[in-house]
Amino acid sequence: MIPLNYFVIFSAILFSIGMYGVLARRNAILLLLSVELMLNAVNVNFVAFSRYITPHTIVGLMYTIFAMASGAAEIGVGLAIIVTIYRGKQTLNVDEIDMLKW
Amino acid sequence: MTVNGPTIAFLILASLILSAAVYIVTTRNIMHAVFVHLLALSSVSGIYILLYAQFIAAMQVLIYAGAVTTMVLFALMLVKPKAGMEIALDNQQKGMAFATAGVFLSVLLVVLVPKVWATSQEKLTPLTVAKFGKILFTKYVLPFEMISVLLLVALIGVLVLASKEEE
Numbered sequence: 001m002i003p004l005n006y007f008v009i010f011s012a013i014l015f016s017i018g019m020y021g022v023l024a025r026r027n028a029i030l031l032l033l034s035v036e037l038m039l040n041a042v043n044v045n046f047v048a049f050s051r052y053i054t055p056h057t058i059v060g061l062m063y064t065i066f067a068m069a070s071g072a073a074e075i076g077v078g079l080a081i082i083v084t085i086y087r088g089k090q091t092l093n094v095d096e097i098d099m100l101k102w
Numbered sequence: 103m104t105v106n107g108p109t110i111a112f113l114i115l116a117s118l119i120l121s122a123a124v125y126i127v128t129t130r131n132i133m134h135a136v137f138v139h140l141l142a143l144s145s146v147s148g149i150y151i152l153l154y155a156q157f158i159a160a161m162q163v164l165i166y167a168g169a170v171t172t173m174v175l176f177a178l179m180l181v182k183p184k185a186g187m188e189i190a191l192d193n194q195q196k197g198m199a200f201a202t203a204g205v206f207l208s209v210l211l212v213v214l215v216p217k218v219w220a221t222s223q224e225k226l227t228p229l230t231v232a233k234f235g236k237i238l239f240t241k242y243v244l245p246f247e248m249i250s251v252l253l254l255v256a257l258i259g260v261l262v263l264a265s266k267e268e269e
Contacts, residue, residue, distance in 0.1 A: 001226070002112050002152065004219050010116045010149075012214060014123055016207035021127035023199030024192050029178060030132060033139050036170065037123050040146050043158075051153045052221045058229060062242050064158055068165050069249045073256035075170050079177040080263035087266075095193055 007048035014041035154226045
């Protein structure tokens with residue numbers, strides 16, 4: 001059996017890579033992709049803990065299903081917002097999308 | 103360290119996903135980033151299969167690898183910048199971002215690596231979809247309905263946002 005720590009360390013690394021992406025990218029679509037990486041790291045953690053610590057209850061798996069559904073809703077709304085902003089401002093650079101600052 | 107089939111499969115999948123993730127956050131070509139994202143998300147479903155969570159693996163392929171990547175590709179094709187318009191994909195705070203993520207990761211590793219979890223000693227068995235569905239529609243029926251409402255609201259919101267008239 002694969003040690004549980006392998007999964008935990010793997011998802012910690014994946015989460016940090018996604019975090020770097022969110023902080024360092026300035027294209028809005030790449031930001032969304034990095035957020036998806038972080039979400040996946042969290043989901044792997046949920047499933048791993050659920051399967052290793054309480055194999056007979058499936059609470060963690062349920063949580064993963066709901067996280068996936070809200071992730072899908074999030075990326076749909078995010079993309080719609082990005083398309084709307086691009087129509088208005090002709091840019092996807094999040095450094096230039098600062099209309100709410102004034 | 104134990105060397106057996108599943109562990110080797112896990113290490114291969116993990117290195118594939120992590121290198122794909124590093125490629126996504128460093129590449130200069132956004133189309134390549136989306137396709138490599140597809141590779142990373144499909145490999146995550148392999149990780150779920152190693153955890154004997156086949157239903158989650160199927161959902162991962164359907165929702166993330168299928169729907170989400172297709173949607174991002176569509177949006178990207180629709181809003182693709184005009185030819186010759188070169189935009190930088192990174193901002194000026196790359197160093198700070200790297201330091202922040204690095205500190206976060208090292209704190210996590212310092213805490214997690216020596217940790218011994220109270221794992222159950224039983225062998226993992228596959229979860230049947232029947233059991234899954236039964237629990238989803240009895241104990242978790244209220245969250246299930248709420249997530250349906252959330253998805254409906256998101257659907258309507260996306261339609262309203264994306265079909266806005268030009269002023």
